[in-house]
Amino acid sequence: MGFETAAREWLDENLNGDFARLRGKGGPGSEHEFFQERLAWDRHLAQAGWTCLGWPERYGGRGATVAEQVVFHEEYARSGAPARVSHVGEELLGPTLIEFGTEEQKRRFLPGIKAVTELWAQGYSEPGAGSDLAAIATTARLDGGRWVINGQKVWTSLAHVAQWAFVLCRTEPGSTRHRGLSFLLVPLDQPGVTVRPIQQLTGTSEFNEVFFDDAVTEADLVVGEPGDGWRVAMGLLTFERGVSTLGQQIGFARELSGIVELAEANGAAADPHIRERIARAYVGLRVMRAHALRTLDAGDVDASVSKLLWANWHRDLGQLAVEVQGPSALLAPTESADITDPEHLGLGDWQRLLLFTRADTIYGGSNEIQRNIIAERVLGLPREARP
Template sequence: MTETTVPTAQSAGAAQTAEDAAFAAEVREWLADNLTGEFAELKGLGGPGREHEAFEARLAWDRHLAAAGWTCLGWPKEYGGRGATMNQQVLFHLEYARSGAPARVSHIGEELLGPTLIAFGTEEQKKRFLPGIRNVTELWCQGYSEPGAGSDLAGVSTSARLDGDRWVINGQKVWTSLAHLSDWCFVVARTEAGSKRHKGLSYLLVPMHQDGIDVRPIIQLTGTSEFNEVFFADATTDADLIVGEQGEGWKVAMGTLAFERGVATLGQQVQFAGELSALVELAERNGAAQDPAIRERLTRAWVGLEVMRAHAARTLGEGNTEIAGAPSVAKLVWAQWHRRLGELAMEVRGAPSLLAAGGSYDESDPFDEWQRLFLFTRADTIYGGSDEIQRNIIAERVLGLPREARP
């Protein structure tokens, strides 16, 4: 069987210097010293399809990380970060995965909105919001997708009009991750009546705890409700809580997506490596690894993971952030890979994968970890920009092919 383990820094594209080695040792030692007591019980919790697990305790863990300076590593020091290099960020994710530490709850604020505000926000906005993100005292969600504008973000119809010193927002968002637990939402809304497609959009920061917002959970195949519908009925936010100029929301929104598919994917790849390693162990334990077809698919999964790492190393290195189409390629690579891993997990489990592990689908948690992985990964090629949309972006904007016919 091909050996599959949580990657080394070198395999993840991080060539260690003495300084990097010392940094990794510091992370490793801190995690060993702190994943103890009540936090030891959190190990392994909160993965895909399991965001509901021990949320309050994981929030406390995130705040413990923040108090020790282990959040927002890549942010500039003047905004509360550590100014960590790309290599050091890779090393942190590697050590974090090896320790078994729980899935973070503050990803959207730390990895998406924070970098967006640093790049596009006013100094007042940075002073107001970055400390709360860094200290994990304010949680964020992303208001992009709509029932009629999922991967086609330019089709947004949620509207916002300026009424004195307030924006008044009406419309609906969907597939809003963790909206039910969030304090704020960054919302792409149409602020110029009659505008179409990329024109007339603005990027607004909206408080979630107000009468004009209704959050309704969407029950997923896993039985959990990470995703939500969010309805805005004359919801409001301050006039100055617009990131970038009015009508420039498309540019800011694309900046956020670039961050989402950039450094933020490093931790995701380490998670994937851990899942593959555990699946290989399961195949060896239950005998599935003796099947040549299973062995080949496990090996192909390992190769695919190496391709993913190589792409990240090539496109996320210093000075490589402007490679055309790289974020779309990255989304295609990891989404297809992870979806196939979920399918392979069912093959490795064999006939037992067809039965609810809890004995009944009426149970509150009827699935085992592999069944949850399979069910959750069915959505990987849809959320975050569907595969079809990513291929169109590459074809039209990178290769210069004719645009797909649109209504």
């Protein structure tokens, strides 16, 4: 049996019973949906060997080729399987540890990531260092056998359910910009860490502020050499924009199909302007796929182009969705909708899409930063003035 057939048949056989209701649940803007059930699904995947596909076999992966990983992500999305809760550990930290970590770090953390028994959050952005990551001010100093950490991170996805975070800190006093940073692995369940959820326009709170007040982690939990954190952090970002983006596009295609069905059902498809918008959305989706396939081993410039393509496309799709829905988009789906209920926040799917896609052009590197990268590194334009 080929890899594609095996993946499709396993998903068909297992998205049943208690897992059937998870189809299409979770994901950006909807991380509140069935979280514990989706965690159980991730662990079910792990037991069957469908997590960490691209990791080398010696670290518990399947050693899958890039083509096989693409196939799995696309089959996963086509099946309607729920959004994964272990993405940060599996797709970001795991490959980073394999590339830059010590053997001891790999033995300690990779099994928990693979089995989905430890969840991770990403401690990069700060109030004064969001898109300008090199402006990080959170500090860490060695005190005996431990790092002592002070500072604040923000927009930390799913920190409220994670046990660990990888945290970029300034460990060399007086250093500036890219120099003097270190990449630390920090337990979140300790007295020196406060996680404060941020309520979004959608009413959900998947992003968080995280405060470190003399929080500690062991001295050997630095990935790479102390002071070399920028190289490790940038290495991680290349993994962030990998093959999983092709699965993301299948989800986008499913959203577009839903909008087309709505337009045909309510008569909006008769409007030439709406038909043109739908056609442009379809063409844009095909362009994204072609670009993603061409740049699977992309450097940061190609990744920046990809981010601009999907973020702007998805934001425009949210706008198209409510235009197709018409005046009813101004109404909650039911009169009894309770915005305080985490499973029913008083928003329809298209309303949530409109609101959350405002963030697509910001998180993961804002549009402005992506354009600066392209301008400076491809077009050779002068660097933007910095304070």
